[in-house]
Amino acid sequence: MTKNHFPAAEAETVDAGGGLTRKVGAYNDNLMCVEVSFETGTVAALHSHPHEQITYVVSGRFEFTVGEATYTVGPGDSLYKEPNIVHGATCLEAGVLIDMFTPHREDFL
Numbered sequence: 001m002t003k004n005h006f007p008a009a010e011a012e013t014v015d016a017g018g019g020l021t022r023k024v025g026a027y028n029d030n031l032m033c034v035e036v037s038f039e040t041g042t043v044a045a046l047h048s049h050p051h052e053q054i055t056y057v058v059s060g061r062f063e064f065t066v067g068e069a070t071y072t073v074g075p076g077d078s079l080y081k082e083p084n085i086v087h088g089a090t091c092l093e094a095g096v097l098i099d100m101f102t103p104h105r106e107d108f109l
Contacts, residue, residue, distance in 0.1 A: 002028065011035075014108075018042055019091070024108050032104035038062070038091035046088035051101040053081040060095010064088070 006026040013023050019039035026033050038044075038060060046065065055064075056078045064071050064079055066087045071079065075095075081087050 020044065022108070027104045027109075030103050032101045032108065034099045034101070034105070034108060036097045036099055038089075038095055038097070040091055040094045042091040044089040046086050048084050048086045049105075050083050051103060051105060052083055053087075054100045055079045055081070056098040056100075058096040058098060060091060060097075061093040062095065062097070063090045063092055 004026075006024075008023070008025070011023045011025060013021050015021050019042035021037045023035045024032065025035060057073050057075055059075055061072065061074045064073060064087065066079060066081055067085050071077075072092070073079065
């Protein structure tokens with residue numbers, strides 16, 4: 001049976017350390033939605049993973065490195081990260097991101 005409803009009140013907030021928290025929203029084997037909150041100055045270190053990822057900026061300002069490019073982004077902006085590309089972010093102003101992954105991130109469950 002597929003789960004279709006993921007109430008925010010039931011989602012666990014995970015402290016990922018260094019001013020970063022995340023909350024997993026809806027997901028199945030092929031897709032996952034994650035809300036990520038950053039405090040000003042938080043750095044998401046450069047990393048890569050085999051998942052495709054789209055990041056949507058809900059609030060705040062961030063400097064993202066994706067591959068060889070660096071982007072300063074704010075509310076309403078989005079970024080695409082292909083599988084295995086090195087990427088990371090620095091939070092310039094506290095905010096919230098929505099990350100979508102395909103397939104889902106088993107390590108977040």
